[in-house]
Amino acid sequence: MAKRKTPASLQVRIIHRYLGYFLSGIMFVYALSGIIMVYRNTDFLKTEVVTEKKLAPNLNDRQLKPIFKKGAEVLKKEGDVVYLKNGNYNKKTGIAIIKKMELPFILDKMEHLHKANTNSPLYFLNIFFGAALLFFVFSAFWMYTPKMPVFKKGMYFTAGGIILTLILLFI
Template sequence: MFVYALSGIIMVYRNSDFLKTEVITEEKLAPNLKERQLKPIFKKGAEVVKREGDVIYLKNGTYNKETGVAIMKKMELPFILDKMEHLHKANTNSPLYFLNIFFGASLLFFVFSAFWVYTPKMPVFKKGMYFTAGGIVLTLILLFI
């Protein structure tokens, strides 16, 4: 639960540079590539900022048309946090996706089994129902705002 909680909190900041460090890589590409050919390589940062001679400056790097050398800047989480985030975002293409399904089913079991911990005659059960109703209302508010 700690891994999922921490990676979930970190994923809230995935559009920012929170906890990320800049990683610079240099790659030899074919010379004289067009801007549209650079988009899949530079991805989100493929927007041209300026040009100086044979060098094209992009949002997240540079490309030299004559030599074909591309220098790319990317912001990455530390290794462990990156692995935790990828585990959190796993899909059916991931080799261990069944662990995510098992974990989700286990959490659902914990949620619903809590209703059978106390008998309905106990005062704490009534108080728990108020908290449950409040949680449902809060969830609906968060979903529709």
């Protein structure tokens, strides 16, 4: 007895469904971290972490930049103490107090996964996830035949989504 051939649209539906279930956890992480990253230039959900470092004495402003990073802007100097945007440095003793706003551990890990690049050992997961999302985009068009009313209605939603995307890209 010969096996019946499964229609391509049914095969795509099956792959789409199980890939969706498989990726539901990582989609949750990317969605949540993406929302949180909108607020990355604020202190939303962040707590202040203060560290004390022993540096070489008598460092100049340029030498302090890599240590204090974004907060290396000098606000004032009083005697041996240099007050910066995110801490202070004592030129005589070399003691630096650095203040940094950080997300809670798990949210920080989510954000780093979301922003992974080729310097990260997990960047291949971002490539796989991006490819899977592209599959979702294209497989949605093979789930129903073009003759079906749900496909035609879907084309209106597709057009609306494309228009919205273009508006968001150019505002």
